[in-house]
Each structure stands twice: as C-alpha cells, then as structure tokens.
Amino acid sequence: MNLELLERLIQTAGIAGREHRFRKLILSEVKGLFDEVRVDPMGSVIGVRRPRPRNGPAKKAAKPKAGAKPTRVMLAAHMDQIGFMVRHIDERGFIRVNPVGGFDTRNLFARLARVCPDVEDPSKDLLGVMNPAGKPIHIASEADKGKVPDISEFAIDLGLPAEQVKKKVRIGDMAVLATRFDRVGETIVGQAMDNRIAAWVCIESLRKLPHHDAEIHCVFTVQEEVGLRGAGTASHSIEPDVAVSVDTTLAVDTPGVPDDQRVSKQGDGAGILVMDSSMISDLGLVEDFDRVAKERKIKAQRTILPRGGNDGGTIQVKNAGRRVVALVCPVRYIHTVTEMAHLEDLTACRDLLSAYLEQV
Ligand SMILES: [Zn+2]
Incomplete structure (x- = not known):
C-alpha cells in the first residue's frame, strides 16, 4: 500500500482558494494515468480516461454498443483542506486569521502553525505558534478558564519583530497548522485526511484498473470546504451520467458518544453514504456499491x-x-490535526471504487 504517496498528499498545504501546491503535486502524480488532463478556470484538475475495453488496445475508444455512448462517470475528490487566511497584522506583529473551513476552536490551543507567504514555494513558509488571546492558566480567572474562544481571538506569533512580519506576510496569505504524519497501531494519523485520502483513493484505484467501459472524468475539485464550489462548475462542464463523490466521514466510535450516533465504525470498511445534509444518494447507486462490495468481498x-x-x-443539482x-x-477526530484513518478502511475504499469502475 502506497503510504508514501498519502504522506506527501497530507503534508502538502492547500486551503480553499490556495490549492496551488497541491494541484502541482496532483498534476505530477497523475502523469500517464489519464488520456487528457486540464485545469478549469476555478483551478480544479480534470483527468479524462477514455474506455479501455478488455479485448481492445488500451487508450483506444471502445466500440460503442449499437449507437450507445459510453457511460460518463465523474469522480470528485476535493483538494482543499481547512485552514486560515491572514486577516490582520497588529502593531506587535501578531497575526490574526480568518477561518477557511470549520476548525473546532477547542482544538486550536498551543498549536504550531505555518504561514505561507509564497503560495507555490514551501521553502518560504514561516513557522509560528497559535494561541487564543488571554492569560495563561496561572493567572486566568475561573470564568476565563471555562470560556471557548472565538476564532477571531486567536493569534499567530512568528517570533519576529513586527516590521519583519509586515515585510514578509500579506493579508490573504495562507496559514495551516503544522503537524506530523504518523503510523499509530493499525492506523495513520495526521491533518487533512479530509480530504487527501480521497485523492489517494482516486489515484490508487485508477492505477489498479486496467480495463473499463466507462469514460472516467476524475476531478480534483477546489473550494469544497467553503461551500462545495469547484465541484459544481466542473460537473456543469462534464455533464456526467453518474457521479461518485469521494470524501471522508465521521467515525465517532469513541468514548462519550452513544453507539447510535457513531455515524461510521473504524475498521468496518468503506462507507457508502446514504445521505447527509447536502444530498440523498441515488438509491440505485447505493445498491450497486452494496452489490459490488458483496461480490468482491470488500468490507x-x-x-x-x-x-x-x-x-x-452540488453535483446532484447541476x-x-x-x-x-x-x-x-x-x-x-475529524477536523483536528490528529485525524485518524484505519489502513483497512483506506484499502477498502480504494478497492471498492476500482471494482465499481470496472463493471459500470
Ligand atoms: Zn471533505
């Protein structure tokens, strides 16, 4: 299992509207995987694979069945992670941020952060410490201790004089949390599993898929975390017959949460999403995925x-x-910097997507 790729995907910063580095990585990673690759005006990467029938040479269009066009399948994997943009630099050089996607502020205390003045070049990144404004525990009042601060109260300290910060950093620069990528037991832990896992699942499932009758349009979308924006425009241009959105979901099979509210269970395999608050999946497609999983013995x-x-x-209503x-x-632990995914769930997602695409 290609964990080295997953680590690179996870450690490459890219918030909504600043997907530049991640897009560059995707473009180099998918070389040879598609017949055609383009970047749309919003910045989504669209890779097209024409049908590769079992009995024909690869890369040649399939012989259509009596006037029928191949089924056009769109895959969508959002590239953006949650993070921040620099909103204000104060007189002492502390940086205030605007959230880009939803962090739980309870998870933002005493974090290392990375401010990225050059959207393309990680060597220009500046390391800093993120903390809410206020007093440390020794001198905080009882009322202060119980308070959950708003994101607007957090500041990043770059450890530099104010004039240097103002010279190096501009309003609108990307900032992300800095963290490691680790193997923990049978899992991997790091930030941005949501949704770097999906890029990995799409790339790895297509790599193990030599034959398919469908025309596959694999889209690495922009700006999902701020309102499912890039997928909508991409879908409009592709006009797919069927779309599979690849993403992560909550596994709240953890202490303090009743079993009926766990959403999914870690280690029980790929999640087939029946509904969330943005959509209800097509029932026929849910049943197709159920069937393929059963036939191929994929969890x-x-x-x-x-x-x-x-x-x-957004694809559904375009x-x-x-x-x-x-x-x-x-x-x-989704939307924290210690998101945890089970290796068996990752391979189940990869194998199920590949098996589905093989038969559609
Ligand atoms: Zn997501």
Whole structure:
C-alpha cells in the first residue's frame, strides 16, 4: 500500500482558494494515468480516461454498443483542506486569521502553525505558534478558564519583530497548522485526511484498473470546504451520467458518544453514504456499491451523516440533475490535526471504487 504517496498528499498545504501546491503535486502524480488532463478556470484538475475495453488496445475508444455512448462517470475528490487566511497584522506583529473551513476552536490551543507567504514555494513558509488571546492558566480567572474562544481571538506569533512580519506576510496569505504524519497501531494519523485520502483513493484505484467501459472524468475539485464550489462548475462542464463523490466521514466510535450516533465504525470498511445534509444518494447507486462490495468481498458499511455536506450535494443539482453517490472513508477526530484513518478502511475504499469502475 502506497503510504508514501498519502504522506506527501497530507503534508502538502492547500486551503480553499490556495490549492496551488497541491494541484502541482496532483498534476505530477497523475502523469500517464489519464488520456487528457486540464485545469478549469476555478483551478480544479480534470483527468479524462477514455474506455479501455478488455479485448481492445488500451487508450483506444471502445466500440460503442449499437449507437450507445459510453457511460460518463465523474469522480470528485476535493483538494482543499481547512485552514486560515491572514486577516490582520497588529502593531506587535501578531497575526490574526480568518477561518477557511470549520476548525473546532477547542482544538486550536498551543498549536504550531505555518504561514505561507509564497503560495507555490514551501521553502518560504514561516513557522509560528497559535494561541487564543488571554492569560495563561496561572493567572486566568475561573470564568476565563471555562470560556471557548472565538476564532477571531486567536493569534499567530512568528517570533519576529513586527516590521519583519509586515515585510514578509500579506493579508490573504495562507496559514495551516503544522503537524506530523504518523503510523499509530493499525492506523495513520495526521491533518487533512479530509480530504487527501480521497485523492489517494482516486489515484490508487485508477492505477489498479486496467480495463473499463466507462469514460472516467476524475476531478480534483477546489473550494469544497467553503461551500462545495469547484465541484459544481466542473460537473456543469462534464455533464456526467453518474457521479461518485469521494470524501471522508465521521467515525465517532469513541468514548462519550452513544453507539447510535457513531455515524461510521473504524475498521468496518468503506462507507457508502446514504445521505447527509447536502444530498440523498441515488438509491440505485447505493445498491450497486452494496452489490459490488458483496461480490468482491470488500468490507463496506452504509452510513448517514446528520449534519455536513460533500461535493455530491452540488453535483446532484447541476444542469438537469445527476445520479450521485458518495464513497466515504471513516475518520476519527475529524477536523483536528490528529485525524485518524484505519489502513483497512483506506484499502477498502480504494478497492471498492476500482471494482465499481470496472463493471459500470
Ligand atoms: Zn471533505
């Protein structure tokens, strides 16, 4: 299993609207995987693979069955991670940020952060410390201790004089949290599993897929975390017959949460999303994924997310409407810097997507 690729995907910074570095990585990683690759005006990467029938030479168009066009399948994997943009630099050089996507501020205390003044070049990144404004525990009042600060109260300290910070950093620069990528037991832990896992699942599933009758349009979308924006425009240009949104979902099979609210269970395999608050998956597609998982003996679980959305929500309602399903990988501690994914769930997602594409 190609964990080296997953680590590179996870450690490459890219928030909504600043997907530049991640796009560059994707473009180099998918060389040879598609017949055609383009970047749309919003910045989404679209790779097209024409049918590769079992009995014909690769890369040649399939012989259509009596006037029928090949089924056009769109895959959507959002490239953006949650993070921040620099909003203000104060007189002492402290940086205030605007959230780009939703962090739980309870997870933002005492974090190393990375401010990225050059959207392309990671060697220019500046390391800093993120903390909420206020007093340390020794001198804080009881009322202060119980307070959960708003994101606007957090500041990044670059450890530099104010004039240097103002020279190096501009309003709108990307900032992300800095963290490691680790193997922990049977899992991997790091930030941005949501949704670097999906890029990995798409790339790895296509790598192990020599033959397919469908025309596959694999889209690495922009700006999902701020309202499913890039997937909508990409879908409009592709006009797919079927779309599979690939994403992560909550695995809240952890202490303090009743079993009926766990959403998905870590280690129980690929998640077939029945509904979330952005969409209801096409029932026929949910049943197709159930069937393929059963036939190929791939671990899978149906799942419902009461609150939260995915790219499928916007693809479904584009043009005259689309048949959409979402394939989701269970992730514990989602939207923190210690997101955790089970290796068996990752391979189940990869294998199920590949098996589905082989037969559609
Ligand atoms: Zn996501």
